[in-house]
Amino acid sequence: MSGTAVRYKDSVQPVRTDSRDIDRRVAVLTGEAADQQASGTAGEHAQKQAEVWRNLPQPEANDPTYYDRPLLNEPVWKWAIPTYDYIGGLTGAALVLGAAAQIGDTASRERLIRRCHRIGFAGVVVSAALLVEDLGKPSRVLNMLRVFRPTSVMNMGAWILMGSSVLAFGAFVLRPRKGRLRRVGQFCGYAAGVFGAALATYTGVLTGNTAVPLWQASRKILPILFGVSAMSSVGTLFELTVESAEERRLTKLFGTVGQTAELAAEIVMERQAAVVPRVARPLHRGLGGFLWRSAMLLTGTGLLLGLTPRHTRNRRIVSGLLGTLGSVLMRFTVEHVGTVSARDARASFHQQRAGYGAAEVTGRTAAVL
Amino acid sequence: MAETKGFFTDTTLCIGCKACEVACKQWNQLPDDGFLFTGMSYDNTVHLGASTWRHVAFIERPVPLTPQHDGAFSWLFSSDVCKHCARAGCLESCPTGAIVRTEYGSVYVQPDVCNGCGYCIVSCPFGVINRREEDGQAWKCTLCYDRLREDMIPACAKACPTESIQFGNLEDLREHAKERVRKLHESGAHNAYLYGATAEDQPGTEGLNAFFLLMDKPEVYNLPPDPCVPTKKVKDSWLAAGATAAAIALVAVGAGLFGGRERV
Secondary structure, X not given: OOOOOOOHHHHXXXXXXXXXXXXXXXXXXXOOOOOOOOOOEHHXXXXXXXXXXXXXXXXXXXXXXXXXXXOOOOOOOOOHHHHHHXXXXXXXXXXXXXXXXXXOOOHHHHHHHHHHHHHHHHHHHXXXXXXXXXXXXXXXXXXXXHOOOOOOHHHHHHHHHHHHHHHHHHHHHHOOOOHHHHHHHHHHHHHHHHHHHHHHHHHHHHHHOOOOXXXXXXXXXXXXXXXXXXXXXXXXXXXXXXXXXXXXHHHHHHXXXXXXXXXXXXXXXXXXXXXXXXXXXXXXXXXXXXXXXXXXXXXXXXXXXXXXXXXXXXXXXXXXXXXXXXXHHHHHHHHHHHHHHHOOHHXXXXXXXXXXXXXXXXXXXXXXX | OOOOEEEEEEXXXXXXXXXXXXXXXXXXXXXXXXXXXXXXXXXXXOOOEOOEOEEEEEEEEOOOOOOOOOOOOEEEEEEEEOOOEOOXXXXXXXXXXXXXXXXOOOEEEOOOOOOOOOHHHHHOOOOOOXXXXXXXXXXXXXXXXXXXXOOOOOHHHHHOOOOOEEEEEHHHHHHHHHHHHHHHHHOOOOOOEEEOOOOOOOOOOOOEOEEEEEOOOHHHHOOOOOOOOHHHHHHHHHHHHHHHHHHHHHHHHHHHHHHOOOOO
């Protein structure tokens, strides 16, 4: 035995395990979380540092929290989602405008209709690409089309986008043809208008239908804000691109109504949120407050500039740019303030204590203490 | 269909040993979340998440525990978990049907269907479910579905040394919990109450399959006082969307009729 004796510490093979710390040569992964991908090694994880508190938690007997930690897990949506909200809105409103322009004598509006269908078709393609970007791979988008679930706003949205895509494609490809194909294209154009109206507004329903306190407080105004902002998006885009005066008069009316309503909806949203002051906080403070004010300022300035008489080309471009920036910024700001709101446990607590939790549905608050 | 199963977490019995956290990690083969020192009492787990399906909260209060009169300090411990709500926000918002209700009444995420859209995360009024960065999918407590299929009780309940975590048929648990509250009240702990035991107690979720016995305001445990599944209020949003859609169409038609022509 002597001479061949192996000391225990030499017999142990150093194993580079992942953060599960399971030696895969002797163990198999069959647990409920076996499909979770674990990166890094246990050693690397041990090196991690906890975030240092910037502000110490303020224990308050009448307004308690758990070390001021968030109650909710914050939204994981990145840039692709607010971009999708903007592009989807633009696409939807363009399809509505296209459908409306098809009514009656269209001889003078052919170019406008064509333009709307082109935006509609390009828009649905970009929208789908943005969803793929957000989810990681195309098959994950298709997962949403395996079921039809009216309780899930996102599932309804997937079907709305699907319908809009097919119809926008039909209108874009078939309507310029002749005879029967044109009639099919014409029908697609009208139907795309219906789906487009849904596409322009459902993202507001989706955002409001969450537990995030600020979004939840804005659940009635968000579909309105997103819808009218979509109108404004189309209007300001046409300010930048359309040359013919006749087309512009039509789109200008559509866009100006949208832009005015957009500004009004933003004011209403802020007021509604402020019913519970803590809930409106992200709209007033920090980066969120700055972005929110900037979006309103851009939209307001764009609107005023667009309404001035003596509409020169330069002035039109500036007003179109300001309006477009305002609408885009609004989408990103709504996303941002939602994330900030989700981090504030007191926003949820105050909201629910003030009777805007389940009490809104049941008429009474169930909290015992 | 089997009877509805659930947890009754009696926080007055919890001693903060975290055996439930460990048992959950171990049985389900969950990766770690990094080994952090937070400075929040003995809680270095912080919150429920994609790889944290049990979380013991450590609450230090300058409050004497009701029957005890020495010094104004007391601990509250509470092992938090997915509530498997009777009306589940995550389940109702899931666009792929990945989140389902099992034969045990629990709410289960099918990893092979989940597309990682993240909508369940913002739909949970308790901040339970989360997405894992590495695989981009949503994860949460499964009520140990694999163990239930083999007639075993969930790992956390099995490991709990004080029966703070009790597993069983929801109806039995409710009976037992009511009895426990009555006893606590008798012995002078008047603050004891049940959180989410029935649809009456928590209309916003229509009752939790994993409910709690608490001794202080829900906020103290990082639980919402009057949570509501967002889908309960979604009708308002759809109505607003419908009205807006109609208004957009109306303005578009109006613009087509009056906007196009040169005014004379």
